[in-house]
Structures are given as C-alpha cells and as structure tokens.
Amino acid sequence: MIVPWLLPAALLIVWQIGAEVGWITMRTLPPPLSILTAAISLCRTGELERQVLISCQRAALGFLVGGGLGFGLGLLTGLSRPVELVLDTSLQMLRNVPHLAIIPMVILWFGIGESAKLFLIALGVFFPIYLNTFHGVRMVETSLIEMGRIYRLGPWAMFRRVILPGAMPSILIGVRYGLGITWLTLIVAETISSSSGIGYMTMNAREFLETNIVLLGILIYALLGKLADMATRWLEHRLLAWHHNFQTEAEA
Amino acid sequence: MQNDLGLFAFRPPEGGPLERKSGGGPIAPHPGNGTHLTLRGVSKGFGDRIVLKPLDLTIEAGNFVGIVGRSGGGKSTMLRLVSGLTAPDTGTVLHNGAKLSGIAPRTTMMFQDARLLPWQRVLSNVGITRGSGWEEKSREALRAVGLEDRAKDWPAVLSCGQRQRVALARALVAHPHLLLLDEPLGALDALTRGEMQRLIERLWQEGGFTTILVTHDVAEAVALADRVIVLRDGLIALDRAIDLPRPRKRTDPEVTSLETEILDQILT
Known part of the structure; x- marks a missing residue:
C-alpha cells in the first residue's frame, strides 16, 4: 500500500525544498537530507553507535532494577495480606509524587552522575510495574485457585501454573507503561546533565547550533521508544498466546 | 450420544474392553x-x-x-x-x-463452570498435576470423554459441554476415590x-x-x-x-x- 505514505513523503520533499530555497532556516529546522548526512558521518566515526549504546544501557539497567523491584514487591503484596498491610499504603502514597518532581532532591543525593539517572529511571518504572503486578495477582480468579487447591498443587505449581499466568496480562500492561516512562525519564535525565549518551550528543550539538544532530537525537529517541514498544508487543504475543487464540484459531 | 467413547483404563489392559451387559443390568462397581x-x-x-x-x-x-x-x-x-x-x-x-x-x-471435584486454565491447552489442563507419564494418562482420559482430538486446543475454543467433558477428564485422570x-x-x-x-x-x-x-x-x-x-x-x-x-x-x-x-x- 502506497497511499498512506504519500503524505509523509510529500511533506519531506516540501521540507527539503523549502530549506534549499531558504523558506526555512537551518537554525529553525534543518532539512531532512542534512539529518541523514549527520547520521552517516556520526556512524562512520562510531560516535553515534557509542552514544546510543550508552543510552540503551542506562535505560535497560534502570528498567531492570525498577521493574525487578516493582515485580518482586508486587508479587509479595499480591500474595500475602500481611505484607500488603505493611507496605501497600505507603507505596500508594509515594506513587502520587511525580518522579520527575524530585529531580532537585535526586541531584542533592546522588549528584549528577550515573547513579542519579539510574535512580530516576528505576523510580519511574517501579510504580507501574508494582501496581499492575499487585492487581494482576489479585485479579486471578479465586475459582481457579480453588481448583488448584482441590488438585493439591504445591505452592510453586500454583504460582507457576495458575497465579503468574493469570496475572500476566496485567503485568505486561505494567511493563509497557514502564518502558514508556523509561524513555521519558532517560531523555529528561540526559538532557539535564550528561557527559555521554544521546542526550549529551544533542545538548552538545545545540551549543554549536548543529540543529541537524539535535533532530537526529530526537529521531533516535523516537525510534528506540518504538523498538521497545515492539518488543513488548512481541512478548505479549508470546506470553498471551491463549488470549489471542480467537483470532489465530483460523490460521492454526 | 456421540459414540466412539473409548474406555477408561481403570483396570489392567489385559482385561480388554469392559463388557457392558446388554439388557441394562448394572455393572458391579469396585468398592475397593x-x-x-x-x-x-x-x-x-x-x-x-x-x-x-x-x-x-x-x-x-x-x-x-x-x-x-x-x-x-x-x-x-x-x-x-x-x-x-x-x-x-x-x-x-x-x-x-x-x-x-x-x-x-x-478427591476431585467438578464445578458448574469448568474452571479450566485458559492459558493451558486442553491436554495440559487435564494433566494439571503433571507427575510421571501425565501426557499419556491425560490423552487416555480425553479419549474416555471423547475429546482426544481436541488435546492441542485452547479451552476458549471449546463449547460449554466440551469444557465440562475436559473438566471430567481432569477429575478422573488421577483415579480419584471420591x-x-x-x-x-x-x-x-x-x-x-x-x-x-x-x-x-x-x-x-x-x-x-x-x-x-x-x-x-x-x-x-x-x-x-x-x-x-x-x-x-x-x-x-x-x-x-x-x-x-x-x-x-x-x-x-x-x-x-x-x-x-x-x-x-x-x-x-
């Protein structure tokens, strides 16, 4: 299908021509071709790859730490009423604080180094995954748990075969939210201060009015966000195959 | 009633298919x-x-x-x-x-709703307790309720009655006493x-x-x-x-x- 791509292609062409004719200054919006040449030259030096890799590592590490903690605590509070009683109210109160609002405190605590970025990302990811894991575990139908009891499933079998799969749709919603927050937080953290990463690259380029590199950075952020989203979709497809079985039944 | 319901091998296989007395006389249960x-x-x-x-x-x-x-x-x-x-x-x-x-x-139990795990295929639902040789045993139980060919299906695609038959197979696969x-x-x-x-x-x-x-x-x-x-x-x-x-x-x-x-x- 070509039709849906006609409009974006036309826009790109108009944009390029507009820049060349001089309607749009380089400073406002660099032409698409210059973004492409910036990408190619940065790739040649290996600079682009290095910065993207650093940003991805930050995102992955922050996501794993925050997501892992959220998942673990979500399971604990979901499975055990006493733990819920002790923890849940406090966590629900903390949840209402926007994690980006505490940036000044984070800078005081961690300075502006790597750990501040990781902390921010982990904090942002923690809550959606915690909440959705907790709710997912609680939403597992009691009738199925009862069935598992009748069949004398041990605690591990009950968790593995009944509770975890039952909570999985909700957990994956949390993962998706979490990934969105990861990128957002990464951008904010890298823009505030960085000596490496995509954010550093764009802020550095801004100093020298290299707007094409700034725009390239923005595009890469968008692309990475899109890739992460595709990864969760793939994960959902794998883990929730039973959810989609109505559609795929015909092909099977 | 659909026929071809295989027999459920509670007894040693050498006994062959159970004789069903014609004339409607009850088959003596095995109280043991x-x-x-x-x-x-x-x-x-x-x-x-x-x-x-x-x-x-x-x-x-x-x-x-x-x-x-x-x-x-x-x-x-x-x-x-x-x-x-x-x-x-x-x-x-x-x-x-x-x-x-x-x-x-x-002891096993059947409820008004089949209570099958939607994320496990029919065979795995029947063999929920796993254990040695569960696949073969589950297949046999499915044969007994006439659903052997649905072993690989998701429960969601079965009819209400079929789901209950799967639940029955699951209840019987462990050879319950009650x-x-x-x-x-x-x-x-x-x-x-x-x-x-x-x-x-x-x-x-x-x-x-x-x-x-x-x-x-x-x-x-x-x-x-x-x-x-x-x-x-x-x-x-x-x-x-x-x-x-x-x-x-x-x-x-x-x-x-x-x-x-x-x-x-x-x-x-």
Missing part, C-alpha cells in the same frame, strides 16, 4: 476404589446464618449419592466440607475412617446434559469411585444416584435409596413416582 465417607455432627455457618445444622451421614464406598434441595439449602456447603475446601464449625469429616484436615486425599460434582451440568443444554449424564454414569461404573452429585434437578439425581438425600434448611429431610436398574428411563413409572416423592419433600 471408593472412599468410605462419614460425617459426624458436622455443621457450618457463615456469620450468624447457619447453613448446615449438625449432621450425621455415612456414605458407603463406591456409592453414587445425589443431593438435592433448594438453593441455599446447604448442598454446596456440604460438598465443600467433604472436599476439605471449607472446614466445618463443629464435628468431623472422615475419609475411610481418617479425620480430614486440609484438602481431602484422592468424585464430587457441584451442579456440573447446570449450565448445559438438555441434549448435552443427557449425554454427560450417561458419560458420568458409565465412567463411575467403570471406575468404582464414590460419587456425590449436588444438583437442583431431581430427575438427574433419580436417574443417576443409588441414594438421594434432600437437604432442607440445613437438615436432611429425606434419605432415600434408589434400587432401580440402570440405565434408568425418565418415563419409567417407578422413576417418575420417585421424582414426585422427592419433589414433595423439597417443596414442603
């Missing part, structure tokens, strides 16, 4: 496979509502007992007490003379219901386990049970042995007169 059940002064209430008043009941091994009564009469509660899902307020439940604590041993049926056919259409009743009867005859069927359908209880118990306001209002040859016909005058007698007891 059944749980002998005793309830002594068992009662249960929720809040200040008493659902079951102190109750004594003995069920012989291998018996098929039907429990009928109005809803709220304590039928399901009694089944849950027998299964160990719920603990009684007073009294004791004994399985083969041993006091029950926790979930009952060698099968508890909590209105398992309540949600099925009349035709499927009749098929399931015959299937349950046949598998019970082959397996020889004790069976307790809770139902609001008096005809169903009379068609299947050796003994029908009417629960009314938490008490046993009627305990009636049914000694009619199987399979029973709904139109049989003895069957209909029994149904009337039991219905009268429920409605009093």
Whole structure:
C-alpha cells in the first residue's frame, strides 16, 4: 500500500525544498537530507553507535532494577495480606509524587552522575510495574485457585501454573507503561546533565547550533521508544498466546 | 450420544474392553476404589446464618449419592466440607475412617463452570498435576470423554459441554476415590446434559469411585444416584435409596413416582 505514505513523503520533499530555497532556516529546522548526512558521518566515526549504546544501557539497567523491584514487591503484596498491610499504603502514597518532581532532591543525593539517572529511571518504572503486578495477582480468579487447591498443587505449581499466568496480562500492561516512562525519564535525565549518551550528543550539538544532530537525537529517541514498544508487543504475543487464540484459531 | 467413547483404563489392559451387559443390568462397581465417607455432627455457618445444622451421614464406598434441595439449602456447603475446601464449625469429616484436615486425599471435584486454565491447552489442563507419564494418562482420559482430538486446543475454543467433558477428564485422570460434582451440568443444554449424564454414569461404573452429585434437578439425581438425600434448611429431610436398574428411563413409572416423592419433600 502506497497511499498512506504519500503524505509523509510529500511533506519531506516540501521540507527539503523549502530549506534549499531558504523558506526555512537551518537554525529553525534543518532539512531532512542534512539529518541523514549527520547520521552517516556520526556512524562512520562510531560516535553515534557509542552514544546510543550508552543510552540503551542506562535505560535497560534502570528498567531492570525498577521493574525487578516493582515485580518482586508486587508479587509479595499480591500474595500475602500481611505484607500488603505493611507496605501497600505507603507505596500508594509515594506513587502520587511525580518522579520527575524530585529531580532537585535526586541531584542533592546522588549528584549528577550515573547513579542519579539510574535512580530516576528505576523510580519511574517501579510504580507501574508494582501496581499492575499487585492487581494482576489479585485479579486471578479465586475459582481457579480453588481448583488448584482441590488438585493439591504445591505452592510453586500454583504460582507457576495458575497465579503468574493469570496475572500476566496485567503485568505486561505494567511493563509497557514502564518502558514508556523509561524513555521519558532517560531523555529528561540526559538532557539535564550528561557527559555521554544521546542526550549529551544533542545538548552538545545545540551549543554549536548543529540543529541537524539535535533532530537526529530526537529521531533516535523516537525510534528506540518504538523498538521497545515492539518488543513488548512481541512478548505479549508470546506470553498471551491463549488470549489471542480467537483470532489465530483460523490460521492454526 | 456421540459414540466412539473409548474406555477408561481403570483396570489392567489385559482385561480388554469392559463388557457392558446388554439388557441394562448394572455393572458391579469396585468398592475397593471408593472412599468410605462419614460425617459426624458436622455443621457450618457463615456469620450468624447457619447453613448446615449438625449432621450425621455415612456414605458407603463406591456409592453414587445425589443431593438435592433448594438453593441455599446447604448442598454446596456440604460438598465443600467433604472436599476439605471449607472446614466445618463443629464435628468431623472422615475419609475411610481418617479425620480430614486440609484438602481431602484422592478427591476431585467438578464445578458448574469448568474452571479450566485458559492459558493451558486442553491436554495440559487435564494433566494439571503433571507427575510421571501425565501426557499419556491425560490423552487416555480425553479419549474416555471423547475429546482426544481436541488435546492441542485452547479451552476458549471449546463449547460449554466440551469444557465440562475436559473438566471430567481432569477429575478422573488421577483415579480419584471420591468424585464430587457441584451442579456440573447446570449450565448445559438438555441434549448435552443427557449425554454427560450417561458419560458420568458409565465412567463411575467403570471406575468404582464414590460419587456425590449436588444438583437442583431431581430427575438427574433419580436417574443417576443409588441414594438421594434432600437437604432442607440445613437438615436432611429425606434419605432415600434408589434400587432401580440402570440405565434408568425418565418415563419409567417407578422413576417418575420417585421424582414426585422427592419433589414433595423439597417443596414442603
């Protein structure tokens, strides 16, 4: 299908021509071709790859730490009423604080180094995954748990075969939210201060009015966000195959 | 009824297919496979509502007992007490003379909804407890309920009746000594219901386990049970042995007169 791509292609062409004719200054919006040449030259030096890799590592590490903690605590509070009683109210109160609002405190605590970025990302990811894991575990139908009891499933079998799969749709919603927050937080953290990463690259380029590199950075952020989203979709497809079985039944 | 229902191999395979006596005579159950059940002064209430008043009941091994009564009469509660899902307020439940604590041993249960795990395929649902050779055993159980070819399907694509048959296969794969049926056919259409009743009867005859069927359908209880118990306001209002040859016909005058007698007891 070509039709849906006609409009974006036309826009790109108009944009390029507009820049060349001089309607749009380089400073406002660099032409698409210059973004492409910036990408190619940065790739040649290996600079682009290095910065993207650093940003991805930050995102992955922050996501794993925050997501892992959220998942673990979500399971604990979901499975055990006493733990819920002790923890849940406090966590629900903390949840209402926007994690980006505490940036000044984070800078005081961690300075502006790597750990501040990781902390921010982990904090942002923690809550959606915690909440959705907790709710997912609680939403597992009691009738199925009862069935598992009748069949004398041990605690591990009950968790593995009944509770975890039952909570999985909700957990994956949390993962998706979490990934969105990861990128957002990464951008904010890298823009505030960085000596490496995509954010550093764009802020550095801004100093020298290299707007094409700034725009390239923005595009890469968008692309990475899109890739992460595709990864969760793939994960959902794998883990929730039973959810989609109505559609795929015909092909099977 | 769909035929080709394979036989459920409760007995050594050298016995070959079970002989089904023509003429409708009952196949003698094997009481050795059944749980002998005793309830002594068992009662249960929720809040200040008493659902079951102190109750004594003995069920012989291998018996098929039907429990009928109005809803709220304590039928399901009694089944849950027998299964160990719920603990009684007073009294004791004994399985083969041993006091029950926790979930009952060698007991399986079917509910009104099939309660299959939607994220596991039919075969894995039947073999929920896993254990050695579960796939082969589960396949055999599916064969017994006539759903061998649906082993790889998701439960969601099955009809209500098929799901209940899978649940039945799951209940039987572990060779239970006690099968508890909590209105398992309540949600099925009349035709499927009749098929399931015959299937349950046949598998019970082959397996020889004790069976307790809770139902609001008096005809169903009379068609299947050796003994029908009417629960009314938490008490046993009627305990009636049914000694009619199987399979029973709904139109049989003895069957209909029994149904009337039991219905009268429920409605009093």
